[in-house]
Amino acid sequence: METQLPAEDEEVVRAENLRKTFTLSRKQQRLERTSFARKVAVDGLSFAAQRGEIYGLLGPNGAGKTTTLRILSTLIRPDTGDAYVCGHSVTREPQKVRDAIGFMTSELKLESFFTPSYLFDFFGAMHGVEKETLAQRKQDLFARFGIDRFAEVKVRDLSTGMLQKVSLVVSIVHDPAVVIFDEPTNGLDVLTAKVVTDFLLELKRMGKSILLSTHIFSLVEKLCDRVGIIIDGKMAADGKLKDVCGEMSIEERFFEIYRTVRGEEA
Amino acid sequence: MKLLALMKKEFARFFGDPKLLVTMIIPGLLIYVIYSIMGSAMFGGEEVKYDFRVYLSGESQVVEIIDDALADSGWTAEFLTLPAEGAQTVEEALDRVNSGEADALLVFSDGFDDAIAGTGTATVPTAELMYDSQSEASAAFASLAGNILDSYGRTFELTMNDFAESADIMRTTMAGILPFLIVIFVFSACMSVTLESVAGEKERGTLATILVTSARRTDIALGKVLPLACVSLIGAASSFLGVVLSLPTLMGISVDVAVAGISAVGYIMLLLNIISIVPLIVAAIATVSTLSRTVKEASGYTSVIMIIMMVLSIVASFVSGIGDWVVALPILNAVVAMQGVLSGATVLWQCLAAFAINLFYTALLILLIARLLSSERVMFGK
Ligand SMILES: Nc1ncnc2c1ncn2[C@@H]1O[C@H](COP(=O)(O)OP(=O)(O)OP(=O)(O)O)[C@@H](O)[C@H]1O
Ligand SMILES: [Mg+2]
Numbered sequence: 001m002e003t004q005l006p007a008e009d010e011e012v013v014r015a016e017n018l019r020k021t022f023t024l025s026r027k028q029q030r031l032e033r034t035s036f037a038r039k040v041a042v043d044g045l046s047f048a049a050q051r052g053e054i055y056g057l058l059g060p061n062g063a064g065k066t067t068t069l070r071i072l073s074t075l076i077r078p079d080t081g082d083a084y085v086c087g088h089s090v091t092r093e094p095q096k097v098r099d100a101i102g103f104m105t106s107e108l109k110l111e112s113f114f115t116p117s118y119l120f121d122f123f124g125a126m127h128g129v130e131k132e133t134l135a136q137r138k139q140d141l142f143a144r145f146g147i148d149r150f151a152e153v154k155v156r157d158l159s160t161g162m163l164q165k166v167s168l169v170v171s172i173v174h175d176p177a178v179v180i181f182d183e184p185t186n187g188l189d190v191l192t193a194k195v196v197t198d199f200l201l202e203l204k205r206m207g208k209s210i211l212l213s214t215h216i217f218s219l220v221e222k223l224c225d226r227v228g229i230i231i232d233g234k235m236a237a238d239g240k241l242k243d244v245c246g247e248m249s250i251e252e253r254f255f256e257i258y259r260t261v262r263g264e265e266a
Numbered sequence: 267m268k269l270l271a272l273m274k275k276e277f278a279r280f281f282g283d284p285k286l287l288v289t290m291i292i293p294g295l296l297i298y299v300i301y302s303i304m305g306s307a308m309f310g311g312e313e314v315k316y317d318f319r320v321y322l323s324g325e326s327q328v329v330e331i332i333d334d335a336l337a338d339s340g341w342t343a344e345f346l347t348l349p350a351e352g353a354q355t356v357e358e359a360l361d362r363v364n365s366g367e368a369d370a371l372l373v374f375s376d377g378f379d380d381a382i383a384g385t386g387t388a389t390v391p392t393a394e395l396m397y398d399s400q401s402e403a404s405a406a407f408a409s410l411a412g413n414i415l416d417s418y419g420r421t422f423e424l425t426m427n428d429f430a431e432s433a434d435i436m437r438t439t440m441a442g443i444l445p446f447l448i449v450i451f452v453f454s455a456c457m458s459v460t461l462e463s464v465a466g467e468k469e470r471g472t473l474a475t476i477l478v479t480s481a482r483r484t485d486i487a488l489g490k491v492l493p494l495a496c497v498s499l500i501g502a503a504s505s506f507l508g509v510v511l512s513l514p515t516l517m518g519i520s521v522d523v524a525v526a527g528i529s530a531v532g533y534i535m536l537l538l539n540i541i542s543i544v545p546l547i548v549a550a551i552a553t554v555s556t557l558s559r560t561v562k563e564a565s566g567y568t569s570v571i572m573i574i575m576m577v578l579s580i581v582a583s584f585v586s587g588i589g590d591w592v593v594a595l596p597i598l599n600a601v602v603a604m605q606g607v608l609s610g611a612t613v614l615w616q617c618l619a620a621f622a623i624n625l626f627y628t629a630l631l632i633l634l635i636a637r638l639l640s641s642e643r644v645m646f647g648k
Contacts, residue, residue, distance in 0.1 A: 073478055076642045098480040108478065109471035113279055125271035126479035 012178050012209040013049040013072065017081035018042050020067050020233075041067040043233035044081070049178075049211050049226065054204055056220045057213040058254065059230035065213035066105075068230070069182045072211070073103035086177055099127055102171040105182035109167075112156035116147055116166045119155070120173055127174035134173070141169045145199065161192040168199050172208075179203055181212040185219060197223060217251040229254060231261050268481045272489025280459070280497050289458060290497065293451065294504025301512030318343035318407050319367070321350065321359035324374030326393070328418055332411050339410070363396055369404045370397040370411070375422075382421050391422040399428045445604035446576075446583045447509050449597065452540060453547055453572055455501030460494050460551040464635075465564040468645070477645065487635035491552055491628070495545040502544050532607045535617040539600040539607075542624040546596055549631035556638045559647070593619045596627045 020042040029035060042064040049055035057065045070076045072083050074094040082089050088096040110119055117138070124134040142148040145165050150158060158166065172179060184200060185193040200210060200223060214220060220227055220241070227250070228238040236257050237244050245253045280286055318336070322329065322345050329345055336343050346353070352367070353359040362368040373394040375381070381391035393415055397408035408426065415424050467473035476486060551568055558564035575597060582592070582601045593599045599620035606613050638644045 070646075075474065075478060076646060095480050098478060101478075103478045107471055108475040110475065111279070111470070111472045113282065114275075118278070122271055122275055123475075123479060126268055126476065126481045128268065128480065 010051050011048040011084075012051045013055070013083070013085050013211055015045055015047050015068070015072070015081070015083040018045040018068065018071055018078045018083060019080045020064075020071060020076070020078050040233055042071070042078070045230070045233065045235055046081075047228045047235055047238050049209060051177075051209050052204070052207060053225035054200065054210040054212065054223050055226045055228065056224035057211070057228050057230055058215065058217075058220055058250070059213070060215055060258075063230040064233035065215075065230055066182050067233075069103075069105070069180050069211070069213055072097075073101055073180050074098055075103075099174060100177055102174070102176040102179045103181075104168060104171045104179065104184070106186065107182070108171075110155050110163075110170065113154065115152050115154055116142070116158075116170070117151040119166070119170050123170050124173045129174050137173065137175065141172070144202070145169055160188075161195050164188065164192050165195055165199070168196070172203070177209060179208050179210045181210065183214060184212055185214070185216065217249070217254065220250050229257055231258060234261075236261050269485040269489055272476075272481065272485060273493045276489060276493035277496075280493070286459075287500075290455065290501035291504045293455065293501065294506070294508035297451070297505060297508030298512045301508070316341045316403050316406060318369045318403060320345050320407065321353055321362065321368055321371045322347045322374075323356050323359070323371070324376060324378055326374045326378045328374075328378075328393070328415060329372070331418075332414050335410060335414055341406075343407070360396060363398055363404070366398070366401055366404075369401065369407050370395060372396075372411070378422070384421075392425065393422055394425045394427065396427040442583045442605065444509065444608055445601045446579045448506055448536075448540060448604065449543065449579045449601055450576060451505030451509065452498075452502040452543055453575060455505055456494075456498040456544060456547040457551055457568055457572070458501065459497050460548050461555060461564055461568055462561045463490050463494060463552055464555040465558040465561045466555075468558075469560055474645070477639065483636040483639040484633065486639055487552075487632045491545065491549050491632055491635070494552065495548040498548050499541065499544050502540055506540060531614075535607045535614070536604055538617055538621050539604050542621040543597055543600045545628045546624045546631070549628045549635070553631050553635055553638070556635050557644060590616075594623060596624055599623060 022039045071078050085097045086100040184196050229236045359371045375392045378391045397404040399405040554567045555564045579601045603617045603620045
C-alpha cells in the first residue's frame with residue numbers, strides 16, 4: 001500500500017478542536033462517583049505531529065489520551081472537530097486514514113489460533129497489499145525483528161515478548177506513514193518493554209512518524225521529539241520537548257503545569 | 267479480494283480444528299442412533315416368521331417368483347386361486363383381507379403372462395395388489411411382492427391398494443413433524459457455530475484489529491456469514507439425514523416405503539428449503555452476536571429467538587389452511603413449503619418463492635450487520 005510521504009517538516013497528523021463526550025450508564029456513574037450522565041473525555045483538543053518525529057501525548061489516568069488516539073485511528077468519531085492524517089479527514093475519509101496508519105494498542109488482539117506468517121498475510125490482504133510486496137515485506141520485517149524462527153508457531157504458543165513483536169510487525173504490514181501507539185510499554189516487563197522501545201526507534205529510523213501516548217516521564221525523555229501534555233481532555237502545553245521543559249526535567253515541568261491547571265489539588 | 271481473505275480465514279479456523287468439525291456431525295449421528303433405537307423398541311426389531319394367506323384371481327408365473335422370494339426370507343405362503351374355500355369371488359376375497367383372515371389379494375388380468383411376453387392381446391396387462399398395511403403381515407407381504415412386481419418389467423400396470431388409512435396417517439404425521447424437526451436441528455447447527463462468531467471476537471479483542479484495517483464493513487459481515495452458513499450446512503445436512511433415515515424405523519415402516527412416498531423433485535425442494543433457511547438463521551444469530559457484548563449475552567438472546575421460532579413452527583405445523591401470505595414470513599415460509607412437499611402437494615412456486623424471500627432477508631441482515639460494525643456504540647459501548 002502506497003502512502004504518499006508528506007514533505008519534510010510537514011504535519012502528518014493534525015487534530016483540530018476535537019471534542020468527545022460519552023454517555024455514562026448508571027453503573028459507570030457510580031464507578032466515576034458522579035451524577036452527571038455525560039462525561040467529557042476530550043475537550044477541544046488541537047495539536048500537530050511532524051513527519052519523521054515521535055510525538056508523545058503525556059497525561060494522567062483519564063486525561064483522554066486513549067480517546068484521542070481512538071479518534072485518530074477512526075475507531076470512534078469525535079462529536080465536533082476533525083483530525084487529519086496525511087491530509088485525510090478521519091471523519092470524512094476513514095478508509096484512507098486506515099490505510100495510512102498502523103494502530104497499536106493492547107486493546108487490539110491477534111487470533112491465537114493462527115501463526116504470525118498467516119496473520120501477516122491476512123492483514124496484508126485486509127489492507128490490499130500486493131502479493132509480491134507482501135512476501136518481500138514479510139521476509140524483511142520478520143528477519144529484522146527476529147520473528148522468522150517463529151513464523152509458523154501458533155500465536156497462542158508464543159512468549160509475551162515475541163507476541164508483542166508480532167503484533168507490532170502485523171500492524172505495520174501495509175507500510176503506513178504514521179504509527180499510532182497507545183501506552184507502548186504499559187504492563188510489560190523490562191525486557192518486553194525494551195523490545196517495544198527499540199522497535200519504535202527502529203521505526204523512526206525507517207522514516208515513520210510516530211504518535212504515542214503515555215503517563216511515563218522517562219519514556220517521553222527517551223523517545224519523544226515533541227510532547228503534548230493533556231489534562232482533563234485539554235491540551236495544557238505542547239511543543240518541542242526542550243521548548244516545553246526549558247531547564248527543567250519533564251517530570252518537574254509536568255507537575256508545575258498540573259498545579260497551574262488544577263490549582264491547589266496537586 | 268479482501269472478502270476472499272476474510273472467508274478463507276473463517277474456514278481455516280474451522281477446518282483447522284477437527285473438534286469443531288466433529289461437533290457438527292455428531293448431532294445427526296445421535297439423532298439417527300437414538301431414534302432408530304426408539305423405533306425398534308416400539309415396533310419390535312426381532313425377526314417374525316410369517317405364514318401368509320393370499321388369494322389369487324387370474325394366474326401368472328410371477329406368483330412362483332414371489333413364492334421363492336418369500337422362502338428366501340424364511341417365510342411361507344398359501345396361495346388360494348379363486349374361487350376357493352372361504353371366498354368364491356373377488357369381493358368375498360377382499361372382505362377376507364379386510365377382516366384380517368387373509369393377508370392379500372392379487373388380481374392378474376386375463377392372459378397376463380402372454381401379454382407380457384408380447385404374444386397376447388393388444389390391451390395393457392394389469393396386476394392389482396390389495397392389502398391392509400395396518401396388519402404387519404399384510405404390509406410385509408405387500409412390500410415384498412410389490413418390489414418383485416415392480417422389478418418384473420414395466421410392461422404392465424401395477425396398482426397397489428391399501429385398505430388402511432395408515433399410509434395417509436403416516437404421511438400427515440411426517441409432513442407435520444418433519445419440517446419442525448428440521449428447523450430445530452438446522453437452528454441448533456447454526457447456533458453452535460454462529461453464536462460466538464462476532465461477540466467472541468469482540469470479547470477477545472480480535473474484531474477491533476480487523477476494524478482498523480481498510481476492509482469494507484460489508485465484506486467483514488459477508489466474510490462471517492457466508493463461511494459460517496457453509497459450515498452450518500454440514501451440520502444441518504447431518505441432522506437432516508439423521509431424521510430422514512431414522513423416521514421410517516420410528517414409524518415402523520421400511521425405508522423404501524417412506525422414500526418412495528416423496529418424488530425426486532420433492533427431495534430437491536426439501537433441500538432447497540433447507541439451503542435457504544441456513545444462511546438466514548446464521549445471519550440472524552450473527553446479528554444478535556454483533557449486538558451482544560459477550561458470548562453469554564448472545565446465547566441468552568439466541569435462546570429467546572429459538573423459542574419463538576419453535577412456537578411459530580409448531581403453530582405452522584398444526585394449523586392448516588394458512589394463506590399464501592405465509593410465503594412472506596421468513597423461516598415459516600420454508601416450514602409450510604416443506605409440509606407441502608411431504609404431504610405430496612408439492613407447490614413449486616411456494617418453494618421457490620420461500621427460497622428467494624429467505625435469501626432476500628439474509629441479504630438485509632448482512633447489510634444490517636455491516637451497519638452495526640460501523641456503529642461505535644455497538645462495537646465499543648460499555
Ligand atoms: N466508552 C466510554 N464510555 C464512557 N466513558 C468513557 C469511555 N471511554 C473513556 N471514557 C472516559 O473518558 C475519560 C478519558 O478516558 P481515556 O481512556 O481517554 O483516558 P486515558 O488518558 O487514556 O487514561 P488512562 O491513562 O487511564 O488510559 C475517562 O474518564 C474515561 O472514564
Ligand atoms: Mg488510556
